[in-house]
Amino acid sequence: LEPLAEAGVDAVVLGCTHYPLLRPVIETVGARMFPSGLTLADGAEATAAELATLLTERELRGAGPGGLEMLVTDLPDRFAEVASRFLGEDVEGLAVKQVDL
Structure with missing residues (x-):
């Protein structure tokens, strides 16, 4: 800053x-x-x-309840690890797909 x-x-x-x-x-x-x-x-x-x-x-x-699909430009495993830490809950079992923009 x-x-x-x-x-x-x-x-x-x-x-x-x-x-x-x-x-x-x-x-x-x-x-x-x-x-x-x-x-x-x-x-x-x-x-x-x-x-x-x-x-x-x-x-x-x-x-009804919705679904969750996470699209990332970084490595999916790395994202799941970091997201779990930030969100305070395990997201590693959820669908995380890597996309190329």
Whole structure:
């Protein structure tokens, strides 16, 4: 965050999928480094909320329990290990597929 503070930045968009997981750390460090405050914008939350609204409006929301399929650009085994640590639950038994973008 130091280069951002030196550049006078006052807002940061958490634009990568793992940044929201780091939000508490960014807020703690940011409070010390940005005396005037630092605004964090999390696009993931807004995107999920908008998707929920659209699915409801178009009557496309499923009534039953959904499924989970994880697509990763990194190594699937590595992802499962790290995701399990971050989420606090075992995801290694779930379907994790590697995709090439």
